[in-house]
Amino acid sequence: MSDYDILIVGAGPAGSTFARHMAKNGYKVGILEKKKEVGLPLQCAGLLGKKIKNLNTLPEEFILNxxxxxxxxxxxxxxxxxxxxxxQAYVLDRVAYDKYLAETAAGEGAEILLKHNVKSVNSERGTVKLANQGQKEISARVIVGADGHSSSVSNSFNKSSNxxxxxxxxxxxxxxxxxxxxxxxxxxxxxxxxxxxxxxxxxxxxxxxxxxxxxxxxxxxxxxxxxxxxxxxxxxxxxxxxxxxPVFDSKKALVNKKSLLLGDAASQVKPTTGGGLLIGFACAKIAADVVTKALDNDKTSILKEYEVQYRKEFEKELKTQLMVQKTFELLSDKDLDEMFIKLKEKGAEDIISTYGDMDSQSPLVKELLKRGLIFSVLPKVLYRSVSQIWKFF
The missing domain is CATH 3.30.9.10 (D-Amino Acid Oxidase, subunit A, domain 2)
Known part of the structure; x- marks a missing residue:
């Protein structure tokens, strides 16, 4: 018999949100956190789009601006x-908010184990081995890696993330x-x-x-x-x-045997800004629904549905942002200056204000392409390279 139904590695915001969903559903949930305190050190700009209120609870006390x-x-x-x-966005006290999310998960029954550093993961057996705590081995029916870019869970079946x-x-x-x-x-x-x-x-x-x-x-x-x-x-x-x-990686495997990845561990980040909290919250709910189905049916093969649903929901948007990023990488400072001047002359401020969204950038990209603005403001010498980037859009 397993020690837990679900064992989550990492008590960050995505992991804690997933833990809350699963504990609320009545499962025995454990969270292993290598740090001695949740939320520290701060490693985020703390700027989150307004859609956060559709994806998670956000008490006013954590909104700074x-x-x-x-x-x-x-x-x-x-x-x-x-x-x-x-x-359009909220500036958060991320340290306090991360603590709140972990406490909320604990309030639903999740057990948070601080200073528990995972050394290795066996996805087939559903076990983790600790680097400390006497190198104890802990078992679970499902293991969730929500332990950031250097995820020990991800590293058990993926190459290290860039x-x-x-x-x-x-x-x-x-x-x-x-x-x-x-x-x-x-x-x-x-x-x-x-x-x-x-x-x-x-x-x-x-x-x-x-x-x-x-x-x-x-x-x-x-x-x-x-x-x-x-x-x-x-x-x-x-x-x-x-x-x-972490660098967005569309080819990264998110599920292996009894394990799945969430948040930064899954490279679920926006290529243009590096932000990933809202995607992490959305994926926590997707994962909770799929894991519940897998546990209720005692079939870990169902976990594959999580990756399918994630890609269906986010892959097109994230690949669009990746194309924007690759286009910017081609531009020199002179190119960028000239692009800003031309965009301003062509009324781009109003277009961006109307169609821009910090979390869903593809509507703005489509509008700029429809108006012919992207290629009209780029140096002609880059047309061929940029066309190759955007040929599948």
Whole structure:
């Protein structure tokens, strides 16, 4: 007899949400978390689209700020302003919110075991072996890997995930910030990443970036960037954070025998921004429905339905974003500056404001293609390369 019906590796937001669903359904659920405290250290910008309220509970106490729009900056600081009248995103206290999600799962009956570091996983037998705690072995009818980009569950049946590094500072500003707008800065040196500035209040913001660089290089880029922006003059750095973001991988296997993957462990991230929390919440519900069916019928072969449903729901959108990312990787700083100028001249600010959505970007892409704007603002020398990227769209 197994120790648990479901054993979840990782007490992050996706894992805790899945645990809550399953414990509420009456199953014996265990969560193994290698850290001594859920939610720490902070490894997220904490900006989540408004659709979060359709996918998970979000008490007002965890919302630090509300965002209506964004200033998009080219390398030479040509700016496009995009916005809507109503709230488009929330800035969250992610550490407190992660703790809340774990506590909610525990409140439904899930058992959270802190300082339990998984060494290896046997998907066929449904067992995990711990690296500590006397190298104890724990068994379950289903094992769920929700343990991030370096997932021990994923590594038991996939190659290691590719990642990009990210750094973020919590800063205090001397000048009042425009609290309902984020700032996003693109340049070719960071591609496929970018720099963000997310206001928490009138005098605090999260300034961060991700890209194909090591941490010292990211630190150097941020150190040069902040003094160059008028809205970031005379700042005080309060905290520094570092982490890694998994690269979206459409070929990654999500199910193997008695195991499945969720969230960053499954590379369920947006290629354009690296965000994945809302996808993780949606997939937690999909996984809960499929795992419930598998356990009720005592057939782990049913777990394959999770991967099928995930791909049906998200693959087209994520592949569209991947094409956007690959297009940006072709552009030099000069190309990006010229593209911003042309887009602004052609009324793109209004188009992006109308059709843009931080979580579902394909409607905007379709509209830009329909209006002929994508190819009209790109250098002609890149037409062939870009056409190859978009030929299946």
């Amino acid at each position: 509300e965002i209506n729009g964004a200033y998009l900056h080219s390398p030479s600081n040509h700016i496009m302003k995009v916005s809507k009248k109503d709230t 990642t990009v590094k990210a750094s973020q500072y919590l800063v205090e500003t001397s000048k009042p910030l425009e609290t309902d707008f984020v700032n996003l800065h693109v340049n070719s040196a960071l591609s496929p990443g970018f720099i963000w500035s997310i206001p928490i209040s009138e005098n605090q913001a999260r300034i961060g970036l991700f890209g194909n660089h090591d941490y010292p290089s990211l630190k150097q880029i941020l150190s040069k960037f902040m003094p160059s922006q008028n809205y970031l003059q005379d700042i005080k750095i309060l905290k520094k954070y570092h982490g890694e973001i």
